[in-house]
Amino acid sequence: MRSMWKGAVSFGLVMIPVKLYTATETKDIAFRQVHREDGGRIRFRRFCTIDDQEVPYEDVAKGYELPDGEIVILTDEDMADLPLPTTKNIEVVQFCPAEQLDPILFNRSYFLEPEAAGARAYTLLREALEQSGKIAIAQVALRQRESLAILRARDGVLVLETLLWPDEVREPDFAFLDDNIEVRPQELRMASSLIESMTIDFDPDEYHDSYREALQELVTAKVEGRQVMQPHVVEVGAETSSLADALRASLAAAKSGRPDGAAKAAAAMDGAATDGAATDGAAKDGAAKRKAGTKAGTRQTEPAASDEAKPAQRRARKAS
Numbered sequence: 001m002r003s004m005w006k007g008a009v010s011f012g013l014v015m016i017p018v019k020l021y022t023a024t025e026t027k028d029i030a031f032r033q034v035h036r037e038d039g040g041r042i043r044f045r046r047f048c049t050i051d052d053q054e055v056p057y058e059d060v061a062k063g064y065e066l067p068d069g070e071i072v073i074l075t076d077e078d079m080a081d082l083p084l085p086t087t088k089n090i091e092v093v094q095f096c097p098a099e100q101l102d103p104i105l106f107n108r109s110y111f112l113e114p115e116a117a118g119a120r121a122y123t124l125l126r127e128a129l130e131q132s133g134k135i136a137i138a139q140v141a142l143r144q145r146e147s148l149a150i151l152r153a154r155d156g157v158l159v160l161e162t163l164l165w166p167d168e169v170r171e172p173d174f175a176f177l178d179d180n181i182e183v184r185p186q187e188l189r190m191a192s193s194l195i196e197s198m199t200i201d202f203d204p205d206e207y208h209d210s211y212r213e214a215l216q217e218l219v220t221a222k223v224e225g226r227q228v229m230q231p232h233v234v235e236v237g238a239e240t241s242s243l244a245d246a247l248r249a250s251l252a253a254a255k256s257g258r259p260d261g262a263a264k265a266a267a268a269m270d271g272a273a274t275d276g277a278a279t280d281g282a283a284k285d286g287a288a289k290r291k292a293g294t295k296a297g298t299r300q301t302e303p304a305a306s307d308e309a310k311p312a313q314r315r316a317r318k319a320s
Contacts, residue, residue, distance in 0.1 A: 011092035
């Protein structure tokens, strides 16, 4: 487990450094909202109702709405100035018998682990609570909100239970409470006998979440039957591998986006590419011809023998 809070339990002049851990976890099977057709995840975005623009998270503030619709905006700086004296302390204010606490007030449960320096004082408080049968009423600030809480001993550790404030519990307001409903003594005795016959020690391990188990079996059956879908993920903003890829992508976008002008531009790009290839080929052919022509031209441009020198050249060839 990973601790979510560090502080100290204080009662009287005793300070016990502790770490706080979430004591419970939900076992619900998590689902995502997806598109039925292709399995793509559904995303939710924050839009302002006035300018219809998407709002980045850093620009979102807390707003308190007045009855007339006006909004009071509270910034992080405003919230930071609020007094929270129990931010790093679990301050014990009194002790009381455990049976005096109505379970309807329970909110969330946390385990407390002592730091090495506070292990002895932690053990002392735990054993004192166990022997007295009492609980400690405390106040603590978690997640920027101060809560009423209790400390009690359970399985060798101290447990912090955050409580609802009394004004957060609703009053039951039902019409039948005003009715004078009569219960017969014989019916009451029978109901009491039924309760007595069904009374046994509570063992939570005997109970299980049959709905979650059936849901897990359904998911497993679909997986084994390969009734699964792999969403196709399109990466936005991926770099193209080369200039040619970028040109091809631009060309395709131009062809699909503007049928007339884009088609002409695309044709011009295609033509330019073809002309470029032809030009390259022609250039290579021309270079080869020029090279060959240079050699041939060398022989053709040698000075021709004069008419007077021709008979002498013939006699020289015969003599040879």
